[in-house]
Amino acid sequence: MSTIYILWHRQLKRYFRSRSRIIGALGQPLLYLLAFGFGFGPVFQKAGQGNYLEFLTPGIIAMSIIFTALFTGIEVIWDKQFGFLKETLVAPVSRIAIVLGRTLGGATVAVFQGSIVLILASVAGFKINNIYQLPLAILFMFLIALLFTALGTAIASQLEDMQGFQLIVNFLVMPLFFLSGAIFPLQGLPQALNIVAALDPLSYGVDGIRFALVGNSHYLLSLDLILLSGITFILVVIGSVLFSKIQI
């Protein structure tokens, strides 16, 4: 337990000490939020779909979470060779405790990052529908964060250097993000796209946050919660197993 706690705490310390990274990582989500949010706003309105900024904000929150979370996971590649992680790999503690502490820490940090986007979106005009449902939104944010930290850890455990990272971002993360209903409504899509979205775990995460913050959703809330929790759990297990098999 103390191992899990101290490694969780370590991730938080590292996050709060690197302000430049916090701000840097906000650039892309903010650009999406402002350019898309205000740019597509009038078209969205004309199509009878309501306020696009309200629709888009949960998606952009998810975006900032998945990138922050994935980065923590991917850091394992570097860290196992040139960083502190190697010190933990020879310590007399279980690898499962190490990977859980690290993953929970990375996920917590990603939720912070997502929360900053939520606050900034509110400044830009986003209104939370029901403040009492904020904990539900945080829960969904945390599940997404956990899922992607574990995914990053699982991938990083298998990679020897950073070369494959760009590949993963372009062929895995970007598709997961764009096909999740983060930036367009899933109603009335071509059947093929609908199936793809239904297979994308992030769809349920974005849908859950959107329900909690804006009040409407595409899938059933219970379905969002069960599917996302289940997939997250499986990925945490896979990430932990692969991590505990790392040899350096």
Added chain:
Amino acid sequence: MSKTQPNIIQVTNLTKKYGDLIAVDSVSFNVAEGAIFAFLGPNGAGKSTTIKMLTTVLTPTSGKIVINGYDPILKQDLVRKSFGIVFQDPSLDDELTALENMQLHAVLYQLPRSLSQHRIEELLEFVHLADRKNNLVKTFSGGMKRRLEIARGLLHHPKILFLDEPTLGLDPQTRQSLWSYLQSVNKAEKMTVFFTTHYMEEAEKIAHHIAIIDQGKIISQGTAVNLKDQTKTTSLEEAFLKLTGNNIREEEASGVDRMRMRSRVWGGRR
């Protein structure tokens, strides 16, 4: 070292294969308790691979290892508690302070707080970092980081300290002070020191016992005097060159080497 000391490290027919490549080929050697043991060899000879197997981070293909009486595969945690290690590449958390790095180690090795607090102060004093303990490690020089890594490796009072090229890239002053410190701990605590280096005069001066590995095989071992007598040379460097030949070893750069290059460019340790 007298022959009566029990062997704290026993390695028998240790082998590690990567597909067709045999990185370590049926290596056998012993290290007596309390000895300073130098493990020498050209690049790619199998030094680091051997250390990785001794320290539980790599599984051997075949052969037997006993560390402090335990098998690293079956009694992983007992072996891990027995040694401290300073890796070839940095392993500190740069975003944490020196003190925080030490505290993390204390928690990972389950040292009670009452004990660790005192020891941390003492060790930081000993490696001359006490007045910098609240500074972030990223502000430290290469020598300071090395000293901190050594202090950290000693925190749980290991029976064996592994050092993989501990003095690479350090100036003579820092190297001198590191070794005099390690020699004093070796004497006072009977702590076994197992190190690799490319500085032959360092090995000649410091090590009680030397093993030379080349292309995965141990080609000679003994005291520095033995090795010089055996090769009829006057320095360990000459003995080493005579035993291993003058060919420069060309290794293909692995992913790790590429990253190591980058870590240097981006202000890593060296």
